[in-house]
Amino acid sequence: MPRRPSKRTPSPAQLLRWVLGGLLVSGLLVGSVGVAVWLQVPGNVPLERVRIEGDVRHTREQQLKLALATALHGSFFSIDLEAVRSGVEALPWISHAGVRRVWPPALVLTVSERSALARWGEKGLVSPEGEVFFPQADSVPGGLPSLSGPEGSAPEMVRRYQEMRALLEREGLTILSLSMSERHALSLHLQGGLRLLLGNQDPEVRLQRFLDHWPELKNNGIAEQLDLRYAHGFSVRWSGQVAGSGGNSGAEG
Numbered sequence: 001m002p003r004r005p006s007k008r009t010p011s012p013a014q015l016l017r018w019v020l021g022g023l024l025v026s027g028l029l030v031g032s033v034g035v036a037v038w039l040q041v042p043g044n045v046p047l048e049r050v051r052i053e054g055d056v057r058h059t060r061e062q063q064l065k066l067a068l069a070t071a072l073h074g075s076f077f078s079i080d081l082e083a084v085r086s087g088v089e090a091l092p093w094i095s096h097a098g099v100r101r102v103w104p105p106a107l108v109l110t111v112s113e114r115s116a117l118a119r120w121g122e123k124g125l126v127s128p129e130g131e132v133f134f135p136q137a138d139s140v141p142g143g144l145p146s147l148s149g150p151e152g153s154a155p156e157m158v159r160r161y162q163e164m165r166a167l168l169e170r171e172g173l174t175i176l177s178l179s180m181s182e183r184h185a186l187s188l189h190l191q192g193g194l195r196l197l198l199g200n201q202d203p204e205v206r207l208q209r210f211l212d213h214w215p216e217l218k219n220n221g222i223a224e225q226l227d228l229r230y231a232h233g234f235s236v237r238w239s240g241q242v243a244g245s246g247g248n249s250g251a252e253g
Helices: 012-040 061-069 081-089 154-169 203-217
Strands: 049-053 094-102 106-113 118-120 124-126 146-148 175-180 186-190 195-199 223-227 233-238 241-246
Touching: 061 081, 061 106, 081 094, 081 106, 118 154, 124 154, 146 154, 154 175, 154 186, 154 203, 195 203, 203 223, 203 233
Parallel strands: 049 106, 118 146, 146 175, 195 223
Antiparallel strands: 094 106, 118 124, 175 186, 186 195, 223 233, 233 241
């Protein structure tokens, strides 16, 4: 019968190498954990500075510092970047913020501000995307038109404003304000004082009716108000008196 190979007993040198290898691996593991814990301890790797990038025109430096101060807790490695980002994005003018660590120990904060298309209501602003926000009054740009409407109507009002502005600008007319009532009736105020009542049915068609008659209207005197809430015509108020123009079939919505 063939003889089974006998198990060799490790020599003392081999045993010593195995023990030393195990101790080395354990030491490395313990050391890496220790380093990780040490890096998380506040003060061990302190944050040296925060660099702000982006076009910041309306947000005050003090506002950014205050937002950062509430979130910058811990060391360079333990700072909660998500808390920093969300804190900065809570500022009215900030639409997006990104935060990243760089070495030597610093944070880079990249911010983007909202743009204001118009005023919204009494205290707000609205962006071209229809987002309403409420910045400090002294940071609101001058010369903006005014939009207003029921709650949730901002995106629709922005769309209507942009469409109507494009039509009116062809005739050299500028919108000062566009408002929508609770019944969704629209009214326009133009530069120069003219008010257009468009109602809540086919406002674009009614606005085009006004534009079709504008050349003759502007040559007949100063119109204060046009009521376009008629099926086929409109009424005009000239310096306090009302005169009919077109078909007077009764005002609609």
